[in-house]
Amino acid sequence: MTAQDTAAAPVDVLVCVKRVPMVGGRVALTADGQDVDTRLSGFTVSPHEECAVEEAVRITERVGGTVTVLTLGPPEAAEQLRDLLALGAHRGVLLETDGREWGPIATAAAIAQAIRDLQPAAFPLILFGNEAADTGGYQVGIRVAHLLARPCATGIKRLELTGTVLRTGRERGTVHEVFELPLPAVVSVKEGINLPRYPSLPGRLRAKRAQITVLQPRWQAEGLRKTGLRVPATASRPAQLLGNGVAAVPELIRVLGELGLLPSAARPAAADPAAAGTGPRA
């Protein structure tokens, strides 16, 4: 982070986020199989999006400007905006829905319209998380970029602002890919671009009092329609217990040997990988 943001003027950054259920060890569905059951879970935003907000806050800390966080969701999504205001964002915008699911086309149209309505010339930089944790559509940012006739880059893990040029990067196997974009631009970032901070107490207090702008976009149907959700019947079965504590080490060695994974000299004489009973996972 040495040569970043040289000679950059203050920049107003818009970060678009999505409220998603906080899912832990297992995911439960509603009785009608249409949604994730959220009666017992909290809500959050995707890790990629948390990093997008952190990146925006860091940029404005270096070069000045403001961070606006925007979400499309039910009235309760204001919670997520306040969580992000506590991390250093300055303004919140809620595109309020009646709670039903919006597809990527409708979402992008509503966001692009909101950007035009709010401040037509503003937000030289618009950040997204690369994909939402739940639907994983990988496209709202790109659709917004097209609607606003802006260049965009996605999957980004390095971002450097030089004057009016953004230098963004990501990895592809063993290859670095660098994309340069003129501002105004749209960038989707991935977790790993930074390590987000924890909210401060003053940040929380400021977030609690912050005014959130609420707009009401219009839902539209699109050609891809969810008919139901299900949890795949992947191996949800008890593991075979090899033992307790260090007493299980010989069994671990046996399994490693059966899989042919021990360094050659360490292979137990009896273990023949081809004849082993250690079958692959179902």
Place this chain on the structure above:
Amino acid sequence: MSVLCLLEADGAAVAPGSLRALSFAAAAAADHDVTAVLIGPGAETIASTEALGAELTGHGAAALCLVAADALSGYAPAAWARALQLLADDGDVTAVVAAATDRGSEVMAHLGAMTRLPVAANCVSAVPSAAGGWQLVRQRWAGSVLEDALLEAPLALLTVAADAVAMDPIEADATVADPIARSPRSADGGQAGPEPAETTLPVRRFTVRLEDADLLVSAVESAAEAGGTSLATARVVIGGGRGVGGPDGFAPLEELAGLLGGAVGVSRVVTSQGWRPHRQQVGQTGTKISPELYLACGISGAIQHMAGCLGARHIVAINTDPAAPIMSRADYAVIGDLAEIIPALVAAIRDSSD
């Protein structure tokens, strides 16, 4: 009627994910032909590979299309999308398919934005429905949940989840012994018809005219520094989670990984605490692994983590909590403290190799 499948290069070969996408496209296309598509200057090099025709035919391709454009030097997401759009407009194409990689996903999203059509991301199956649309199954939560969906669009745009299709070539009745049939470059561009049917994979060349805006963002590539064993391709991954206790607890895991020629992977809590760098994270927002063995130490097994381990052949969990979710996802379990077990395992492996 035909289906297009975008191929990505991996060095001078076609990327494995693209071959999976090709198999997926062939299954979805049913009675229709699948045309594999290579875009850009690198396409000719890959197409000159001796075994390519057999490989593509084996994965269900009926033809190969090489797309060129004057101004296109490297990878440019919007330009690749434009090329696919023009190619789809040029023939009776019902679907465009790509692997759900960074490139595949963003090219398809650009194509969706250009055509104002939906993109169904991370599909695991696609079947033409009686009503003229598509019945899809796609991943949500990186594969922890499956969505059944209906897609109605004049052109179906689909990306294929990484673990949707097995790598085995489909049953190929075509002749696969010969290399690709060569065809002359078309003189006027964009009008080259398919070559006469031969026993080999027909190659078509298609030249597109791009707008400046399509070329505004393009990749400059450079080699990354060579690291240790790559997490994504390691045969053994030693996983460490919250149970490792702190940044100092990873030395035995590193040692074990070194002994077994594997790599260390960690859960999200480990990277968000700053104990280890993000490039070691396994999961939905980190690296997806596909080792022979994943030895998960002190990892509870949140769905976001397990989404990164769907490709693991065997999972062994070491955990103090017999009720941790990972205990119902692992093949084998050891109940106990990893700080005692891992050093003992390392010592036992060293002893037996002396």
